Structures are given as C-alpha cells and as structure tokens.
Amino acid sequence: MSAERAKYGAAAWADLKGKLPNPYPRIMGPRAMEYLQEVVDSGLTTSMISRFEERFARELGVKHCIATPGCTPALAALAASFPMEYGDEVIVSPITDYGTIQGLFRHGFIPVFADTAPGSPNLSAETIEPCISDRTRAVLCVHKTGLMCDMDPINALAEKHGLIVYEDACQAVFSQYKGRYAGTLAKAAGFSFDSEKTMGSDVGGCVVTDDDELAERLRFMAHSRGGVSRPGYGRLHTEPGYAFRMPECTAAISLAQLDIVHENVARRDKMIRYMSCLIDEVPGVKSLPIPAYQDVYSCWMAGLTVDPEQFTCTVAEFADQLAEAGIPGAGMGAYYLMGEACTFLSEYAAAGKFPFSKPPATRDYTYGPQQTPVAAEFLTRFIRWSTFCEKYTEEHCEVAAAIIRGVAEANRR
Ligand SMILES: Cc1ncc(COP(=O)(O)O)c(C=O)c1O
Numbered sequence: 001m002s003a004e005r006a007k008y009g010a011a012a013w014a015d016l017k018g019k020l021p022n023p024y025p026r027i028m029g030p031r032a033m034e035y036l037q038e039v040v041d042s043g044l045t046t047s048m049i050s051r052f053e054e055r056f057a058r059e060l061g062v063k064h065c066i067a068t069p070g071c072t073p074a075l076a077a078l079a080a081s082f083p084m085e086y087g088d089e090v091i092v093s094p095i096t097d098y099g100t101i102q103g104l105f106r107h108g109f110i111p112v113f114a115d116t117a118p119g120s121p122n123l124s125a126e127t128i129e130p131c132i133s134d135r136t137r138a139v140l141c142v143h144k145t146g147l148m149c150d151m152d153p154i155n156a157l158a159e160k161h162g163l164i165v166y167e168d169a170c171q172a173v174f175s176q177y178k179g180r181y182a183g184t185l186a187k188a189a190g191f192s193f194d195s196e197k198t199m200g201s202d203v204g205g206c207v208v209t210d211d212d213e214l215a216e217r218l219r220f221m222a223h224s225r226g227g228v229s230r231p232g233y234g235r236l237h238t239e240p241g242y243a244f245r246m247p248e249c250t251a252a253i254s255l256a257q258l259d260i261v262h263e264n265v266a267r268r269d270k271m272i273r274y275m276s277c278l279i280d281e282v283p284g285v286k287s288l289p290i291p292a293y294q295d296v297y298s299c300w301m302a303g304l305t306v307d308p309e310q311f312t313c314t315v316a317e318f319a320d321q322l323a324e325a326g327i328p329g330a331g332m333g334a335y336y337l338m339g340e341a342c343t344f345l346s347e348y349a350a351a352g353k354f355p356f357s358k359p360p361a362t363r364d365y366t367y368g369p370q371q372t373p374v375a376a377e378f379l380t381r382f383i384r385w386s387t388f389c390e391k392y393t394e395e396h397c398e399v400a401a402a403i404i405r406g407v408a409e410a411n412r413r
Contacts, residue, residue, distance in 0.1 A: 008194070008195075008196070009194065009195040009196060009202075010024050010025075010195060012196075013196075013328075013329065013387070016328035016329050016387065017323075017326075017328060018323070018325075018326040018327055018328035018387075019326045019399065020326060020327060020328055020387065020392075020396055020399060020400055021387070021389060021391035021392060021396060022328045022329065022387035022389065022391075023196065023200065023387065023389040023391070026195065026200045027260065027264075027390070027391075028253065028256055028257070029253075029255075029256030029257050029258075029259045029260045030256075030259065030260075031255070031256050031259055032252070032253055032256035035048065035252035035253070035255050035256055036249060036252045036253070038252070039248045039249055039252050044248060046248065048248045048249075048251040048252045048255065049067050049245070049246055049248060049251040051251070051255060052065075052067055052246070052251040052254045052255050052258070053065040053066065053067050053206070055255065055258055056206060056208070056254075056258065057208060059258065060174075060181050060183060060184055060208055061181065061184060062183070062184055062208045062209065062210050063209070063210045063211075063212065063215070064207075064208065064209050064210070064211075064212070064215035064218075065206050065207070065208050066206055066207045066208075066209075066215060066218045066219055066222060066223070067204070067205075067206045067245070067246035067251060067254075068204070068205045068206055068207065068222055068244045068245075068246055069203050069204060069205065069244060069245070069246055069247065069250065070099070070192060070193075070194060070203050070204060070205040071099050071168065071170045071190040071191055071192035071194070071205035072098075072099035072102050072103065072192075072205075073103070073205065073222070073242065073244040074190035074191065074192075074205045074206055074207045074222075074244075075099065075100065075102070075103045075104070075140075075168065075190040075207075076102060076103025076104075076106060076107070076242065076244070077103070077207060077218055077221050077222035077242060077244055078103070078166060078188055078190060078207055078218065079103040079104040079106070079107040079109060080103070080107055080221045080222075080239075080241070080242070081214060081217045081218050081221050081222075082137070082138060082164060084107075084109060084137045084138070085108075085360065086107075086108035086109070086354075086355050086360040087108065087109075087110060087135065087355050087359060087360025087361050087362070088109050088110070088135055088136075088137040088138075088360075089109070089110045089111075089112045089133060089135045089136045089137065090104050090109050090110070090111055090112065090136075090137065090138045090139070090140055091112050091113075091114050091123075091128050091131045091132070091136060091138070091139045091140070091163075092104075092111045092112065092113055092114070092139075092140045092142070092338070093113070093114070093116075093122060093123045093140070093141060093142035093144065093149075093168070094113040094114065094115060094116060094123070094337060094338060094339060094371075094372040094375040095116060095121045095122075095142070095144050095333075095336045095337060095338070095375050095378070095379065096142040096144065096168065096336060096338050097170070097336070097338075098338065098341070098342065099168075099170070099192070100140065100142055100168050100338065101338060101342065104140070105345075105355075108354065108355040108360065109137075109355065110135070110355055110356070110361060110365065111338075111339075111345070112131050112133075112136070112365075113131075113338065113339045113367075113371055113372050113375075114127045114128045114130075114131045114139075114372070115127040115371075115372040115373065115374045115375055116372065116374050116375040116378060117150075117374075118374055119289055119378075120147065120288075120289065120291075121144035121145060121147060121288065121303070121375075121378065121382075122141070122142070122143065122144055122147060122148070122149045122150075123141065123142075123149060123154075124149065124150055124153070124154070125150070125153035125154045125156070125157045127374075128154060128157060129157060132161055132163070133363075135362060136161070136163060137163060137164060138163055138164040138165070138166065139154065139158055139163055139164070139165045139166075140166055140167075140168060141154060141165065141166070141167050141168065141186070142167075142168040142170075142171075143167065143168070143169055143171060143172035143175060143182050144171060144336075145171055145288060145299060145300060145301045145302070145303055146171050146172040146173075146175050146182075146198075146268075146297055146298045146299045146300045146301070147172075147175075147288060147290065147291070147294065147297065148172060148175055148176075148177045148182055148291070148293070148294050149167075150291065150293060151165075151167075151177055151185040151186065152178075155185070155186065164186075164187050165186035165187055166186050166187050166188045166189060166190075167182065167183055167185060167186050167188075167189035167190070168189070168190050169182040169183035169189045169190065169191050170190065170191060170192035170197060170205075170300075171192075171197070171198075171300040171301065172298055172300070173191060173197070173198050173199050173261065173265070173298055173300075174198075174261060174262065174265045174296065174298050175265075175294065175296055175297060175298040176294065176295040176296035177293055177294060177295070178293050178295070179295060182298070183208050184208070184210075187209065187211060187214070188207055188208065188209035188211065188214060189207065189208050189209075190205060190206070190207055191205055191206050191207075191208070192204075192205045193205055193206075193250070193254050193257065196386070197300060198261065198264060198265065198268065198298055198300050198389075198390075199254065199257040199258070199261050200257065201250050201253040201254040201256075201257050202249075202250050202253060203250065204246055204247075204250040204251075204253075204254050205246075206246070207222075220239070220241060221239060221241040221242060222241065222242050222244040222245075223243075223244065223245050224241060225237065225241040225242060225243050226238060226239030226240055226241025226242075227241065263390075264390035265296065265298040265390075266296075267390045267392070268297070268298055268299045268300075268388075268389070268390055268392075269296050269297050269298065269299065271299075271388075271390075271392040271393075271394075271396075271397060272290075272297055272299035272302060272388065273290065273297070274394060274397050275287065275302060275388070275392075275397045275400065275401070276288070276290065278397055278398065278400075278401035278404075279304050279401065279404060281401070281405075282401070282404055282405050282408050283310065283408070284306065284307045284309075284310030284311060284408055284412070285304055285305070285306055285307075285404060285408055286304060286305045286306075286307075287302075287303075287304055288302075288303050288304070288305070299388060301384055301385065301386045301388060302384075302385040302386075302388035303333070303382055303383060303384050303385055304382075304383050304385065304404070305378070305381040305382050305383070306318050306381055306383060307381070308380075308381065309413070310412065310413055311408070311411040311412060311413055312411050312412075312413050313411040315332065315380060315381055315382075315383065316332050317411075318383065318407060318408075318411065319331050319332050319383045321407045321410070321411070322383065322403060322404065322407055325403045325406060325407055326399070326400075326403050327385060327387075327400055327403055327404075328387040329384075329385065329386050329387045330383055330384070330385055331383065331384060332379070332382070332383065332384070333379055333382050333383070333384040334379050334380070336379065336384075337369060337372070337375060337376055337379055339367040339368055339369070339371050339372060340367070340368050340369050340376070342367070345365075345367040346366065346367045346368060349364070349365040349366060349367060350366075
C-alpha cells in the first residue's frame, strides 16, 4: 500500500501553522494530575471509571453511562446490543466520520445514507423518509460539527415506522436542542472523548441511555466480553462480546475535562455565534446556519461555505489560501461523505460480499455521491475549520474574519 496512513490526535495537527489558536496542547483541567495520581497511588483500585460514568450521566440527566475507549467502539457495542439481524438496514447521516458506521457494518448491518437537509450538514425527517424500507430497523443521527439534527420530527417519523433512533453526539457534547442535551433525545447515544474533541481525554468515549435493559446488555457486550460467571467453572462466553473498557487513566482525564467542559462549551457557543456574524458580512461566504431550535451550539468544528460563482479561484484554492494566510487547518471536507470515502462499501456491494450477499440482503445497493446529491454538493462548497476551539477570543474571531475577507477580496470575480 503506497498511500500515507491516516494520522489522529496531536500527530495529525503537528504541522499546522498560523497565528490563530489551535486546541493543542490541550487544556487538561486543573484536577487532572490529582485524579491521575489517585489512580496510580491506589494501585488501580480506585473506581475512576464509575466516578466518570456516574458524573457524566448525572450532568446529562440520563440514567446510564457506559464508558468505552472511544465512540467507534461505543457505537459498535450499541450495534451489537440492538435486536437486529444481519442485512438489516440502518439509516445514517451521510456527512460523518468512519466511526459512525464501523460497528454497524462489522455487525452485518447495511448503512443507508440519507441526504442532508438543504444548507445543513445534517439529515432530517424529510430526507430520512424516502430511505425507509421493509429492512430498516434504526436511524443513526449525527450532530455534525455540534449542530443538532431536528430530532422531534425524526422521532415522530421513527415512531410511525417502529424504528430505533440513536445519536452520534461525538461532535456535540452539551449542545442543546430545545433545552435538552445532545445524546438525550433518543434511545441511546455515543460520545467521543478522543484527543481532538471538545472533551479531549485521549482515546475515550461512552454510550448513554435511559433504558435499563439496554444498559445492562451494553455492559455485558462491551465490558464483560459477552461473559458470565458460572460458579465452580469460571467464565462462560454466551455472546461474542468485546473488551471495550475505558482505561482508568482516561477516566481520570475525562473527569478532569468534565470539570471544565461547561465553561468551554459556553465559550465555544459564544465565539461561534460572533464568528458566524463576522463571516456572514463577507459577500460570497456563509457560516453554517445555527437553527433556531438550537439553544447551545457546542461547536467542535467551525465551517463555512463559499459560493464558487463569486470567486475566480476554486473552493479548494480558497481553503488553501485561508490556511496559508493564517487559519490553521482550513481545508476541504469532501472526505466526510462516508458513502464515497468508505470505498469498501461500493466494492463489497458490487461483489455481493457479506452483508450484501443475498441473503441477508434483499436488494442491490450502490454507494457514492449520487446517493446523497445534496450532501455531495454541499461538500464541494464547504471549508472545514477544525482548529476552532475554546481558546478563541473576540479578537481572534476578528483576525480570522479579516483573513477570510482578505482571501475573498483577492479572488473576487
Ligand atoms: C461524528 C463522529 N462519530 C464517530 C467518531 C469516532 O470517535 P472515536 O475517535 O472516539 O472512536 C468521531 C470521531 O472523530 C466523530 O466525529
């Protein structure tokens, strides 16, 4: 394989330049060392994981939190825990991260990407409805960049068709929809605390749910490796479960991040709203619209769209010039179109490889930009700005706006 391997965390951000802040080095929280010290001093007898689980659940207002080493495993454990059969379909947001679909595909479920609502990076009840088939069992909603999907109509539609709804809230920790937190609006939700996220705790994540039975099954599948203890014998593995336990040190850092997350989210919300106003003053450039139903925008990643008709350069060149002029990490986000970026999906579907073999599949599937044309078109105009973070002040926003205006005017048609 000749392509360079993908990089994650600080390594992926090491070469960024520009005068504006970036999240690294991360602000760990004033009690991080104290919590870590407790793990070491106790010789691994503390229950930092339970402490984190209880506190995260309490602050979100849900009954259960099941900590995992990341959201990719969290969503895999959820896929393993739902009552679904190989070949069942899950309707998913088209603009997302690989971690959203990894687990459901590995469990033999077929991802069906619904299109995005016009102007938004998220799906909606209107775009989900045409994707529903007799094999659809669930809908997985991603709150992309921290902007929330309009969950009430989605839940109503799902109820009509008897579908499970769950959330990928990785990018939206403590975002609020009509006064309710992301991750509390459906059956269950996955969160990520990977080092790039708003609660960056290295490699961590969790599932939250109010459903006692699901929580118990998740602990069994994700933490107990599908094992039960039989007296006089030992462990019996009655299901092919996982060893997806969050490490104690990650739980310690996650707790430290919880100490500062509300302050950070409030700052991100305030700064992105200010930044959006400044962006919208530049003709031909638009911020991502913040829906009226969203009370708090826990903005993990900022973004803007560019009207290519108004400029002599391409959108990719516009993004490169932004990065060159000082917005660290500005670039195109075409790779978020999962139906295209997961090249294995088209290959498996075309070759009829499991789960596209018949049975379990009952029809043919194709993947690519033509499946979700609105999302694909949106991404041709979208510039991601993944370094936006709680370190931003009004002055930083004004510097960034001046950079955007400068690039726009230098290329105006
Ligand atoms: C929307 C979304 N889902 C899932 C994931 C995977 O999370 P993790 O890195 O914790 O496995 C990410 C991480 O980037 C994400 O942004």
